[in-house]
Amino acid sequence: MNVKMSLKSMILLAVFALLTAVIIPVGSSNAANNSGNNVTNTGFKNAPGHTTAELIAKATKDSKAVFLIITDSAKTNYDKAQTIATAANESVKKSVVITMNRNDTSNAAVVAMYNISAGPLPILLVISPKGVLSGGYFLVDATADLLINALPSPKQDEVLAAISNNKSVFVVAAKSLFADKAKAVAVCDSAVALNGNRSVLVEINLTDAKEAAFLGLMKVNTATTTSAIVVVNTKGQVTGTFYEATKASTLVALANKVASSCCSGGSKSCGKK
Secondary structure, three states: OEOOOOOHHHOOOHHHOOOOOOOOOOOOOOHHHOOOOOOEEEOEOOEOOOOHHHHHHHHHHOOOEEEEEEEOOOOOOHHHHHHHHHHHHHHOOOEEEEEEEOOOHHHHHHHHHHOOOOOOOOEEEEEOOOOOEEEEEEOOOOOHHHHHHOOOOHHHHHHHHHHHOOOEEEEEEEOOOOOOHHHHHHHHHHHHHHOOOOEEEEEEEOOOHHHHHHHHHOOOOOOOOOOEEEEEOOOOOEEEEEOOOOOHHHHHHHHOOOOOOOOOOOOOOOOOO
């Protein structure tokens, strides 16, 4: 059973099931590059130091993923959880492992943020390099592969971070030599301004292998010969997909729309060229 998270990032982009279903290849183990990524304990009498929130903030500043082990004062079943988190850490070059005592009052803000005041311990959470909660597992379900695969791709992480900050997203997926790419980017820039900067623009190269799964989840036609514009609202719903020029006002209207399905925005949106 997966942990039920209250953070918006755990329910956003529900239309294309991003957070725990996507398998993003990480590559071979980078253990040799992870020296210094030892487990940091917070909220234990024998391990004073920075709070969990401060350590997560530092990891985000350093663009590192976090494998967070939530346990109790007695560190119940801690060794197995540490083994799993450490294995994931050794395969993800820029990552750290943090162990948190749920019972310690210094960690109350993190407990409330992730809604983990109840449930059997240990719990293992995955926090992306952008600081977005992207996965959570009880020990009985957790494996190193699950933790690794819960990490979003770089562009996916940008989208998740924007939505977790209550912003909609205009995604431009194109190849660098597409003649209409500059126009697609320009209209999205205009839409961002028109929407009072309550949206962000994220550009994705259609040839980027790291983003192939993410593009697939957004149902972008990677064989397109024109730039794709995908509109994602603050609920994580894809509310429009275009392969031809459109107006900034149309994009803004879709960005502020809550859709009942992934395909909206007229007969020419969601079509494949």
